[in-house]
Every structure is written in structure tokens, then in C-alpha cells.
Amino acid sequence: MKDPRASKFKQVNHSVTKIDALQLALGKDSYVGDLAPKDALIVKMLWSPHAHARIVSLDVTAAEKMPGVKAVLWHGNVPRNVHCTAGQGFPEPSPYDTFMFDNKVRFVGDRVAAVAAETEEQAVAALAAIKVKYEVLKPVFTLDEAMAPGAPVIHDEPEAHVPIPIVYEPKKNLVAHVNCEAGSFEGGMKAADFTFDETYETPYAQHCPIEPYTSMAQIASSGRIIITTSTQVPFHCRRIVARTLGVPVQKIRVIKPRIGGGFGCKQEILLEDVVAMFAVRTGRPCLWRLDREETFRTGRTRHPFRIRLRTGVKKDGTITAIALECINNTGAYGGHGLTVVSCSGGKTLPLYHCENILFDGKSYYTNLPVGGAYRGFGATQAFFAIESLMDHMAEAIGMDPVKFRQLNHIRPGEGSPIFAALGEGREGTPMTVGSNSLAECIVQGAEAAGWKNRADWRGKTGRYRRGLGMCCLMQGSSIPDIDMGAASIKINEDGSFNLLVGATDLGTGSDTVLAQIAAEELETTTDKMIVYSSDTDMTPFDVGAYASSTTYLSGEAVRKAAADAKRQILATGAEMLGLKPEDVHCEDAHVLNEDGSKKVSYSDIANYSLYQKNQYQIIGTASHITKKSPPPFAAHYAEVEVDTLTGFVKVLNYVSTIDCGTAINPTLCEGQTEGGTLNGISYALTEQYLFENGKMMNASFADYHIYSMRDRPPVKAILVPSYEETGPFGAKSVSEICINGPAPAIGNAIYNATGARLNEFPFTPDKVLAAIRAVKK
Amino acid sequence: MKAATNSVSFTLNGEKKTFATSPDEKLLDLLRREGYRGTKYGCGQGTCGACTVIMDGRAVYACLLYAMQAEGRKVRTIESAGTFEKPNEFQKELIDAGAVQCGYCIPGIVMSATALMETEKDFSDEIAREYMDGNLCRCTGYEKIWIALRRTLDRKAAADAKPAAEKTTKRSSSKGAK
Numbered sequence: 029m030k031d032p033r034a035s036k037f038k039q040v041n042h043s044v045t046k047i048d049a050l051q052l053a054l055g056k057d058s059y060v061g062d063l064a065p066k067d068a069l070i071v072k073m074l075w076s077p078h079a080h081a082r083i084v085s086l087d088v089t090a091a092e093k094m095p096g097v098k099a100v101l102w103h104g105n106v107p108r109n110v111h112c113t114a115g116q117g118f119p120e121p122s123p124y125d126t127f128m129f130d131n132k133v134r135f136v137g138d139r140v141a142a143v144a145a146e147t148e149e150q151a152v153a154a155l156a157a158i159k160v161k162y163e164v165l166k167p168v169f170t171l172d173e174a175m176a177p178g179a180p181v182i183h184d185e186p187e188a189h190v191p192i193p194i195v196y197e198p199k200k201n202l203v204a205h206v207n208c209e210a211g212s213f214e215g216g217m218k219a220a221d222f223t224f225d226e227t228y229e230t231p232y233a234q235h236c237p238i239e240p241y242t243s244m245a246q247i248a249s250s251g252r253i254i255i256t257t258s259t260q261v262p263f264h265c266r267r268i269v270a271r272t273l274g275v276p277v278q279k280i281r282v283i284k285p286r287i288g289g290g291f292g293c294k295q296e297i298l299l300e301d302v303v304a305m306f307a308v309r310t311g312r313p314c315l316w317r318l319d320r321e322e323t324f325r326t327g328r329t330r331h332p333f334r335i336r337l338r339t340g341v342k343k344d345g346t347i348t349a350i351a352l353e354c355i356n357n358t359g360a361y362g363g364h365g366l367t368v369v370s371c372s373g374g375k376t377l378p379l380y381h382c383e384n385i386l387f388d389g390k391s392y393y394t395n396l397p398v399g400g401a402y403r404g405f406g407a408t409q410a411f412f413a414i415e416s417l418m419d420h421m422a423e424a425i426g427m428d429p430v431k432f433r434q435l436n437h438i439r440p441g442e443g444s445p446i447f448a449a450l451g452e453g454r455e456g457t458p459m460t461v462g463s464n465s466l467a468e469c470i471v472q473g474a475e476a477a478g479w480k481n482r483a484d485w486r487g488k489t490g491r492y493r494r495g496l497g498m499c500c501l502m503q504g505s506s507i508p509d510i511d512m513g514a515a516s517i518k519i520n521e522d523g524s525f526n527l528l529v530g531a532t533d534l535g536t537g538s539d540t541v542l543a544q545i546a547a548e549e550l551e552t553t554t555d556k557m558i559v560y561s562s563d564t565d566m567t568p569f570d571v572g573a574y575a576s577s578t579t580y581l582s583g584e585a586v587r588k589a590a591a592d593a594k595r596q597i598l599a600t601g602a603e604m605l606g607l608k609p610e611d612v613h614c615e616d617a618h619v620l621n622e623d624g625s626k627k628v629s630y631s632d633i634a635n636y637s638l639y640q641k642n643q644y645q646i647i648g649t650a651s652h653i654t655k656k657s658p659p660p661f662a663a664h665y666a667e668v669e670v671d672t673l674t675g676f677v678k679v680l681n682y683v684s685t686i687d688c689g690t691a692i693n694p695t696l697c698e699g700q701t702e703g704g705t706l707n708g709i710s711y712a713l714t715e716q717y718l719f720e721n722g723k724m725m726n727a728s729f730a731d732y733h734i735y736s737m738r739d740r741p742p743v744k745a746i747l748v749p750s751y752e753e754t755g756p757f758g759a760k761s762v763s764e765i766c767i768n769g770p771a772p773a774i775g776n777a778i779y780n781a782t783g784a785r786l787n788e789f790p791f792t793p794d795k796v797l798a799a800i801r802a803v804k805k
Numbered sequence: 806m807k808a809a810t811n812s813v814s815f816t817l818n819g820e821k822k823t824f825a826t827s828p829d830e831k832l833l834d835l836l837r838r839e840g841y842r843g844t845k846y847g848c849g850q851g852t853c854g855a856c857t858v859i860m861d862g863r864a865v866y867a868c869l870l871y872a873m874q875a876e877g878r879k880v881r882t883i884e885s886a887g888t889f890e891k892p893n894e895f896q897k898e899l900i901d902a903g904a905v906q907c908g909y910c911i912p913g914i915v916m917s918a919t920a921l922m923e924t925e926k927d928f929s930d931e932i933a934r935e936y937m938d939g940n941l942c943r944c945t946g947y948e949k950i951w952i953a954l955r956r957t958l959d960r961k962a963a964a965d966a967k968p969a970a971e972k973t974t975k976r977s978s979s980k981g982a983k
Binding site for chain 2: 043046049053057236238240291317320321734737
């Protein structure tokens with residue numbers, strides 16, 4: 029049911045100033061690197077120069093004697109505990125195929141040995157003194173090589189396994205395989221007037237938060253290991269480091285300070301085990317920060333996909349059959365391999381009506397950089413294929429692409445067999461869509477983008493040709509039946525509250541959003557909230573910042589905790605006023621009777637309950653899980669200008685509409701949408717990994733170009749509200765969906781400008797030019 | 806910390822300072838180890854702008870300069886730009902516009918904008934973009950940073966356009982009030 033307060037929200041649905049903005053704008057100590065003690069040892073890693081090799085011998089004796097060196101770690105002197113670096117729920121739907129150090133290296137940038145020394149120079153010098161002898165093995169660089177019979181086995185270690193019963197065949201380099209069918213795909217194809225069979229490729233890309241991966245570990249006076257780290261998943265980090273080191277969870281505390289961006293790459297435990305091991309070995313604080321080149325080579329990436337998409341459509345626009353077959357390259361380790369490929373179907377196929385759907389998803393190991401979680405998480409890759417083909421299908425039946433989507437998209441109250449069929453490592457959760465303002469998103473976006481003036485490409489001439497393209501999108505909000513978030517909230521003497529949440533603000537503003545939710549429920553103001561998040565010793569549990577879960581899931585936990593505290597405030601307030609709890613209510617940080625003639629402030633209630641009579645701590649606590657993952661929806665429109673002489677594509681205008689339910693903080697929702705969209709535009713047009721023998725060769729912002737202030741086209745974010753009844757005050761997610769749109773929308777715009785259809789991106793001039801030259805009018 | 810075999814003297818945020826350093830130490834590393842940690846490491850390659858400081862009026866990448874190149878110069882860091890009680894005009898606009906997401910790039914962005922405002926008379930979009938192009942942000946898509954910058958520049962341009970006499974009066978009167 030819609031909350032009766034919805035028409036007069038006082039805290040949520042307002043653009044409250046982000047609570048940490050001033051501290052960050054002033055440059056105050058906030059991030060891991062700012063908090064390291066002066067005497068911290070500096071950690072440096074020796075990385076594998078080979079894509080696939082066995083370490084025949086490794087000699088660290090000279091390195092250990094170098095000046096300033098306090099410890100060296102390698103596979104001969106650390107515990108060999110197989111684990112998974114992906115920060116997911118437990119047991120993870122990902123293979124345990126990783127060791128702190130191994131005697132085999134599986135990509136250029138794999139760990140070989142690490143040094144902790146007094147200075148960075150000393151650590152680097154010691155790395156050069158480590159003697160390694162490799163037996164170079166035949167590498168696997170493509171999906172075809174990985175799938176070939178008799179292919180080199182990348183994970184031949186006996187320990188490799190998946191902790192849940194899912195398909196995993198490392199001897200065939202197969203990381204995961206999921207499939208499902210609803211109705212009959214073959215039958216659907218027979219009923220079609222037109223059928224299509226296209227193959228798409230999506231590229232490697234990296235998250236590029238400006239703060240690289242950074243972690244620090246110290247040994248507390250109690251002997252416990254304190255890890256301060258740039259992570260999206262502090263609780264998973266604690267569990268995974270405990271497993272990797274072979275120590276109890278109890279011995280570890282993980283603190284997440286402010287984070288300089290993540291976008292999914294920090295949903296991975298990449299540095300923490302090593303700094304913790306060094307801290308244990310040396311007793312000293314140990315700091316490890318990857319440099320940018322290391323971040324590109326060894327950090328997580330977006331999984332490249334090969335997608336075969338077959339569809340059937342009738343002349344009237346009915347989609348009769350869809351077969352989406354995705355194969356992803358997980359690189360050298362398999363974390364997220366299953367879930368990313370599952371989401372490529374689960375977060376896309378419900379968008380359009382179709383009774384006959386086939387989905388098949390596979391993930392394979394290669395000796396290339398490792399895929400991880402990246403904003404959009406599989407949906408980004410699959411939507412490129414689906415939304416490109418939607419355009420193609422619309423043209424074949426002579427229907428406007430907008431109208432074709434309007435005819436077919438999912439409506440409020442409707443379900444999809446895909447929701448039940450595809451989960452994350454198990455069957456999904458059946459559900460129907462509640463809130464959905466996609467219809468309005470399409471209309472408002474078309475208006476803002478000037479869709480009605482769009483002309484067919486065949487009439488366009490001249491060197492510079494303009495085109496307009498669009499796409500529709502969905503995502504999810506948390507993982508149903510798996511994710512859990514928790515919160516507690518207690519009152520202080522002045523009527524302020526400590527809000528403690530496990531949820532992880534990685535720069536998104538979730539601390540602010542959660543404070544607004546608590547303040548709304550408690551009938552006070554957001555500035556009364558002291559938010560402390562993501563400290564495994566201090567805050568309740570939360571799975572962390574991924575799967576678009578924080579506002580929807582952790583937000584509802586906060587709302588429930590605040591409601592719990594409010595019940596106690598009402599009871600104490602009533603006691604102070606000599607009234608029954610049912611005869612009072614909360615308003616403007618007071619408890620009062622119906623006509624307001626008797627009232628008492630939260631501050632007085634706190635003082636009474638803490639010091640004066642029947643004392644107790646007013647403290648609310650709650651956890652939340654969900655049976656639903658309500659999709660946010662979006663319609664994107666791109667206007668481009670293509671230089672037909674050079675193939676250069678310039679985005680002139682971009683409209684990014686979004687239905688995120690109630691926008692808890694509209695400015696922050698716009699910020700998510702604008703930022704994710706520009707990241708998507710940059711991904712569509714310029715970002716790529718260039719390899720030589722498996723080594724990423726463009727490991728700098730000079731050579732891996734991400735959009736700057738001068739590159740940026742105008743991006744207009746339009747929030748189109750709906751009300752999600754299962755979310756806190758009507759909210760669902762906002763952060764991931766927007767990155768999915770630019771590749772298909774720009775691809776469709778290039779087609780509308782030139783008649784060239786590109787089934788792979790980035791749309792670099794060489795590709796665009798070749799495609800234009802292949803166009804036959 | 807490096808072996809302190811040399812020293813470097815320069816004016817840092819208005820104060821004359823001498824620091825021990827070594828010939829291969831970068832200015833960014835010296836600043837951070839001396840407590841000026843608002844200047845961030847983002848790439849170490851002079852490509853992201855998170856380490857932007859102002860040296861003799863110009864925005865420079867502290868990750869590319871050796872500390873000794875600061876000898877005798879005037880260096881300003883984000884610590885000179887504002888305080889909790891009194892953030893500068895651009896910092897206020899950034900906060901109001903919602904331009905601070907993860908915030909890691911913001912100190913560098915503030916310093917580049919400062920150089921722009923102190924150097925140029927013409928605050929056209931083209932010149933503003935030129936100054937800000939070296940500061941990468943992955944969170945915001947630059948939309949709200951641009952809004953904040955435009956507001957700050959437009960207000961400064963309007964103030965600069967006022968007759969000199971009026972400004973002098975204003976300044977002296979505010980002095981008088983103190």
C-alpha cells in the first residue's frame with residue numbers, strides 16, 4: 029500500500045545536502061591512504077609477466093636481506109587456503125579457485141610474491157631481487173581457444189570447486205552454465221513472419237574509480253587484525269580474509285572509511301589478505317595501494333561477452349520467440365562468472381512480452397584479466413544485443429522503434445517466467461512488477477530528444493550525418509531471498525540519533541539517503557542523524573554495496589529500525605505526558621497528543637529515559653530481506669553526429685530517463701544517472717583493452733581514455749517517479765541501470781545517421797568507417 | 806619515508822617551509838607525508854588531476870613534479886582553500902549542486918578552478934573546459950561540477966565587472982566592520 033505520508037514527505041524526496049560533502053570538498057583525511065600511520069610498511073607485489081606459466085622455482089633469500097625489507101610472502105610461506113575473491117553471499121555461487129599465492133600464474137598481472145618494506149623504493153628494489161623460474165605454458169586468449177577440445181586447462185589444481193551444486197567443469201575451462209526455456213522457442217520461431225539471428229561482441233572495460241584499490245592492516249593491542257580498506261563489501265571481506273589466512277572471523281575487524289568510487293571493482297577481495305598477512309608477520313601497520321598501471325592490469329574488469337540473439341516477430345509487432353545465448357570470458361579466475369551471465373538473462377529478458385524464451389549462459393576461463401562485478405552486471409552486455417536487435421526488428425516490420433517498444437514492454441502487475449527461472453546460483457524468485465513508469469519514461473524522453481523529427485537514414489547526405497537512437501532498460505533492486513541488510517538507531521540527549529548501518533557508502537551518498545529515511549520515519553530532520561556505516565565490529569551486518577540493493581534493501585532495514593525506535597519514543601513520551609501510547613503521535617521531533625495541547629520533545633524524552641525514570645536506552649534495530657527485486661526502468665535517447673569521412677562519432681545530446689520509484693534524494697538520483705550514463709557513453713565510444721600476448725598494453729588514462737569534462741556531451745537526466753510499495757517510502761534502485769543504455773542507444777543512432785549497424789563496440793572510428801563502407805543503399 | 810639527504814624550501818599555503826627530501830621524491834609524496842593529505846594520488850602519470858596543486862599561480866600535477874622543483878616557489882594545496890567554518894565559494898557551490906559524490910577528485914578540481922579564476926579574465930565555457938579538462942571524475946558525469954563551476958564563474962564575472970570605485974568602497978567598509 030502507498031504510504032499515507034507520500035504526498036507530504038518532509039525528509040525523503042528532498043535533495044538534502046550530502047552529509048559528507050563538506051569534509052570531502054575540503055580535502056580532510058577521509059580515505060584509506062589518508063589514515064595510514066606514518067610508520068606503515070609499504071607493500072609491493074611482483075606480478076606475473078606471463079599469461080600462463082608454472083613457477084618452477086622461486087628464491088626470495090636475497091630479497092629478504094635487502095635494506096628495509098621486513099617480510100616477503102610467496103606460495104612457499106603462506107597458508108594454501110582455496111577461496112573466492114568475489115564478495116558475494118555465503119556460500120558463494122562462484123568457484124573457489126584462488127590462493128593467496130600459487131605455484132601457477134594464470135594471467136599477466138597474477139600474483140607471484142610480495143614485499144613489505146620501510147619505503148616504496150626499498151620494496152621495489154627487493155622485488156627486483158626475487159629470482160623466479162617459469163615453465164611457460166600454452167595460453168588461452170579467446171573463447172574459442174578456451175572451449176576447444178584438448179584446450180590447456182587453466183585451473184588444474186585439485187582444490188578448485190564451487191561450494192554449491194552448480195555446473196563447474198574446470199577441466200574444460202567451463203566456469204558456469206545456466207539455461208532455461210519458457211514456452212517453445214522453436215515453436216515461436218515458426219509462428220514468426222520475420223526471424224533474426226545476430227551475434228554481438230562486447231569489450232573488456234574497467235571501472236576506473238579515481239581512488240585505486242587501497243588497503244591497510246594493523247595489529248591492535250588486543251592482537252586482533254584491523255583492516256581499513258577501500259571496499260564495497262566489508263562483511264564479505266572479513267569472512268574471506270579469515271578463510272584465506274585460516275583465522276577465525278572473530279580475530280578480524282574490517283573498517284570502510286570514505287571510498288573514492290568503486291562501481292563494482294571493490295566488491296572483490298584483492299589486497300586485504302596480503303596486507304593482513306604482512307601485518308601478522310611483521311606486527312607493523314602495512315599499507316598497499318595499487319598504482320594506476322597495476323589497477324588496469326590486475327584489477328577487475330567488465331566481462332567481455334559473445335552473444336548470439338535469435339528472435340522471431342510478427343508483422344503486427346508481436347515478438348514470438350527470443351533465444352539469448354551468452355558466453356562470457358571470466359579471465360583467469362571465475363568470481364561472478366555464473367552470476368554475471370545469469371543476470372544477462374534475468375535482468376533483461378523480462379522487459380518485453382514474449383511467450384517463448386530460451387536462455388543459455390556459459391562462462392569460460394581464459395588467461396586474460398579477470399572479470400568482476402561492474403555496474404550493470406551482465407545486463408549491460410545483453411542489453412546491447414537486445415536493444416540493437418529491437419531496432420532491427422522494428423525496421424523489418426516497418427514500425428517506429430519507440431512504438432515497437434511501447435507495444436511490447438512489461439506493464440505494472442505483469443510477471444515474467446524469467447523471474448522464477450533465473451536466480452543467482454539457484455532458481456529465481458517468481459514476482460510481478462509493481463511500480464513501473466516506463467511508459468512515461470519513453471514519452472518524456474522522446475519529447476526531450478525531439479524524436480518526432482527523426483528522419484530515415486536513407487535520405488541523409490553529406491559528410492556529417494546526424495542520427496537519433498533510443499533503447500529501453502531495466503535492472504533489479506537487490507537479490508531476492510539472498511541479500512540482507514540491518515540497522516540500529518539510538519537516541520542521544522539532544523534528540524540526535526546514532527544510525528548504525530552495515531550498508532556501504534562508496535561515494536553514492538547512501539549514508540545520506542539512509543539518514544533521510546530514518547529521519548522521515550522518526551518525524552525528525554536528517555541533520556539529527558549521526559551516521560556510522562560499514563565497520564564489522566560496530567555496525568550490524570549488511571551484504572554490502574552491490575546488486576543495486578542499498579536504498580531498497582538497507583533502506584527498508586533502516587526504516588524498520590527507526591519505526592522500532594519510534595515505538596519506544598512514543599511509549600516514553602506517553603508516560604511522561606500521562607497518556608496512553610495510542611493517544612500520542614510524533615511530529616517535528618516531539619511526542620504530542622492529538623490537538624497538540626500536550627507535548628514533549630525528543631530531547632526531553634532522551635533525558636528522561638537515560639537519566640530520570642524507568643531508564644533504558646531507546647534503541648531500534650531491524651533486519652530486512654526481500655522476496656522481490658523490483659526493477660527500475662529507463663528509456664535512453666542519443667543524438668549523434670557521424671563523420672562519414674573519418675568514422676568519428678560525436679554524441680550531441682543524451683537523454684537519460686529513469687523510474688527509480690520515489691527518488692529519496694532527487695539530486696543524488698540525478699547524479700547517479702548522469703554519472704552512470706557518461707560512464708556508459710565513454711564505454712560505448714572509447715574504452716577498450718588492447719592486448720599483446722595477453723598483456724594489457726594501454727594501462728594509463730592517456731591510453732585508456734575515459735571521458736573528461738571537455739569530452740562530455742550534455743546529459744539530461746529525467747526522473748520519472750513511480751511508487752514501489754515494497755521499498756522504503758516507495759523507493760527502488762537507481763545506480764546501475766543507467767550504464768546499460770549508451771552502447772545500444774548510440775549504436776542505434778549511428779544506424780539512423782548512416783545505415784551502418786555495428787554488432788560490436790567501442791564504436792571507434794575504424795569500426796564505424798568499415799561499417800559505413802559496407803552499407804548498401 | 807625517504808633517506809633525507811637533501812632539503813627543499815618553498816612557500817606552502819603562505820608559510821615558508823623547509824622539508825627534508827631526496828632527489829627522486831615527488832612533490833605529491835612530500836606533501837602527503839608532511840600532512841597535506843587533501844592532495845590525492847589517482848594515477849601517478851599526470852593524467853587524472855587528483856593531485857592538482859597551484860605552483861606560482863599555475864595548476865600543476867604534484868605527481869609529476871619532483872619535490873625539489875618547488876624550491877623557492879609558492880605552492881598552494883587544497884588545505885588553503887577553505888575551512889569547515891568557511892568553505893570557499895566554489896566549494897559551497899559544489900556541495901549545493903550535489904557535485905560531491907565519492908569526492909576523491911574534488912580537491913584537484915577546486916585547485917584547477919582556483920587557477921582558472923585567478924588567471925583568466927574571460928570565463929567562457931571554452932576556457933573553463935580547457936582548465937578543467939585535466940581533472941577526471943568517474944562518478945558525476947561532470948554535470949553538477951559544471952553547474953557549480955558556471956555559477957561560481959558567473960558570479961565572479963559579475964563582481965569583477967562592477968566599477969572599481971564601488972569595489973574599493975565595499976572592501977574598505979568591510980574592513981571597517983572588522
